[in-house]
Amino acid sequence: GAGVSQSPRYKVAKRGQDVALRCDPISGHVSLFWYQQALGQGPEFLTYFQNEAQLDKSGLPSDRFFAERPEGSVSTLKIQRTQQEDSAVYLCASTDRPNTGELFFGEGSRLTVL
Amino acid sequence: RKEVEQDPGPFNVPEGATVAFNCTYSNSASQSFFWYRQDCRKEPKLLMSVYSSGNEDGRFTAQLNRASQYISLLIRDSKLSDSATYLCAFSSGGSYIPTFGRGTSLIVHP
Numbered sequence: 355g356a357g358v359s360q361s362p363r364y365k366v367a368k369r370g371q372d373v374a375l376r377c378d379p380i381s382g383h384v385s386l387f388w389y390q391q392a393l394g395q396g397p398e399f400l401t402y403f404q405n406e407a408q409l410d411k412s413g414l415p416s417d418r419f420f421a422e423r424p425e426g427s428v429s430t431l432k433i434q435r436t437q438q439e440d441s442a443v444y445l446c447a448s449t450d451r452p453n454t455g456e457l458f459f460g461e462g463s464r465l466t467v468l
Numbered sequence: 469r470k471e472v473e474q475d476p477g478p479f480n481v482p483e484g485a486t487v488a489f490n491c492t493y494s495n496s497a498s499q500s501f502f503w504y505r506q507d508c509r510k511e512p513k514l515l516m517s518v519y520s521s522g523n524e525d526g527r528f529t530a531q532l533n534r535a536s537q538y539i540s541l542l543i544r545d546s547k548l549s550d551s552a553t554y555l556c557a558f559s560s561g562g563s564y565i566p567t568f569g570r571g572t573s574l575i576v577h578p
Contacts, residue, residue: 385564394476396555396568397512410565445511452564455500455557459511 356380358460360446366466367436375431375463379448387457388421388431389445397445403429404452436467471495474556474569481576485546489572491556492538501532501539504555506571512555515541546576 359378367373379386385404389397390413399413405426414421418436423429433440443464447457472493481487493501501518516523518530518539529542539556553571 387565389568394570396474396570399565399567402565410563453500455502455517455559455564455566456514457512457566459513461511 358446358448358458360444360460360463362463363461364464364466366468368468369436369438371436371467372432372434373436373465375433375444375446375465377429377431377446377448377460379427379429379446380450380458383448383450383458384426385449385452386423386429387447387449388429389447390415391443391445391462393442400431400444433465436465438467441465441467471567472556472558472569474572476570476572478573478575481546481574483546483548483576483578485576486542486544487546487574488540488542489554489556489574490538490540491569491572492536493556493558494537495558495560496537497560498537498558500559500566501530502557502566503528503530503539503541504557504568506553506555508552512568515554543574546574548576548578550574551576 388400391397401421402410403423418434420432443462445462447459503515504512505515506512522531527544555571556569557566
């Protein structure tokens with residue numbers, strides 16, 4: 355497809371489980387972002403990649419969160435030992451023009467931790 | 469003080485009304501400003517960038533007030549299809565990472 359693709363769209367995890375969320379950006383987009391969006395809130399920045407380099411991970415809330423983009427295309431956000439407060443929609447976005455601020459978002463992965 | 473503040477609303481307006489939202493930011497180094505639209509349970513999509521001189525796109529007008537550190541979005545002749553959450557966003561010089569507000573909910577009713 356032409357847009358940003360994320361999987362799974364929905365994930366239910368038991369507290370303490372590890373989860374992995376995948377993002378397939380638009381082909382050729384160098385910049386890739388992960389955001390976390392809690393209910394009723396705006397997207398909160400987690401981390402940013404330019405190609406395979408993780409240039410900013412200042413938004414990751416704890417060391418349980420880890421992101422990678424080993425070949426500069428697909429990215430995975432991993433959350434270890436999930437907690438209830440991790441329940442949110444995880445949005446991935448990509449762009450080929452980062453200086454414009456125009457991000458193309460995927461539909462998100464909705465994580466519910468029980 | 470939060471980096472960016474928006475009134476969450478909801479703003480409940482009849483079709484045809486004019487409605488305006490503001491978004492204040494605290495980082496004076498902010499250089500780029502945007503309005504995104506997010507429909508219920510959907511992803512955000514860029515509505516328009518906000519230029520220093522203000523800009524218009526059909527029924528939508530965006531303005532920037534650097535002195536008071538806020539941006540605004542004006543929607544004229546509201547349509548039912550305008551019902552959504554409007555997120556403001558900005559990025560600072562040297563950083564291409566947009567920071568988003570919590571969004572303002574707009575409900576346009578018949």
